[in-house]
Amino acid sequence: MTSRLLLVRHGETEWHAENRYAGVTDVALTARGMAQGADLGAWAARSGVDAVACSPLSRARLTASPAALALGLAVEVQEGLREVDFGWGEGRTIQEMADEDPEAVRRFREDADSGAFPGSEPVARAAARSTEALRDLAHRHQGRSVLVVAHNTLLRIALCELLGLPLGRYRRIFPRLDNGAVTEIEIRGTETALRSLNVPPAPPPAPAPPPPPAGD
Template sequence: MTTRLLLVRHGETEWHAENRYAGVTDVALTPRGVAQATDLGAWAVRAGVDAVACSPLSRARLTASPAAEVLGLAVEVQEGLKEVDFGWGEGRTIQEMADEDPEAVRRFREDADSGAFPGSEPVARAAERATASLRDLADRHQGDRVLVVAHNTLLRIALCELLGLPLGRYRRIFPRLDNGAVTEIEIRGPETALRSLNVPTAPPPAPAPGPSPAGD
């Protein structure tokens, strides 16, 4: 039986303006991030979501909560969906790291697996725990639509693993997942299909006022 997982990167955080690697650090949502969580809740109702799961980090929990509340569901917290620990890169920007060790940043940009930041979680280990969590959700919610709120790097690594793509190239294959946007995958037994990528959940803007069409 097919399960559809609706993968969502949490709402915008206070470190987004400087593009800092949050990793396992708990960082608060900005007001825009809170609004993205609210939009996601309204979207989840329209999408007919059957279950809600998220990473244990607060930015993911707060993004998932409005959807769970409006749907009358409990949030299933999955430890395996926690963001990658970036080690030496945690809390820093790429420019800060490049100023200190340009060769380390070059290796990371070339291959994010073999060139992972010193002290960071191995990409293969992150892929293993992330896909184990996603497959567990798919097995327990067969035939359902499951909203899964997690993180930019972890979800991109998981997508590569599930789709049979090179883990070290996750940054090039999936340059980014947008905050609050939905990437839908379909899991059927051992097979995974990508159905959509970075679909916004915010309602479309109202049309600008203008002259009434002729005949009205």
């Protein structure tokens, strides 16, 4: 049976404005990030979602919580969905790293696998654990829809692995996933289909206008 996974990057964090690599650092959501979680929850409540899963990091859990609350579900926390550890890059901007070691940044931009930041989690390892978590969710929720809240880099790597695309080019193939946006995939056995990419959750329909007053 086919399982529908709705992959979502968590809401905006306090490091978003400076584009710092959060990685495994537990960075708080901004007020806008909390609002993105609320919007996602309202969308999930009318979108046929059957289960909610997320990364253990608080920014993902807080983004997923409104959806779980709206649906009356418990959030399934999946360790395999934790963001990539960026090692030397944790908490830094790309410009800060380029100022210190421009060659390291050049290698990373050219191939994020072979040129991964020093001390970071290997891309292949992140791909293996993330796809294992997603396939497990698909297997346990066959024929159902699962909302999965995780992280920008981890989800892009997982998409490349599931779709048979080069892991080292995940930054070029999928430049970014927007905060709170939904990417839909279907998993059936070992096959994965990409149905939509980076779509903002639709707002609720506007209420119908009141009928005109009755005539005399």
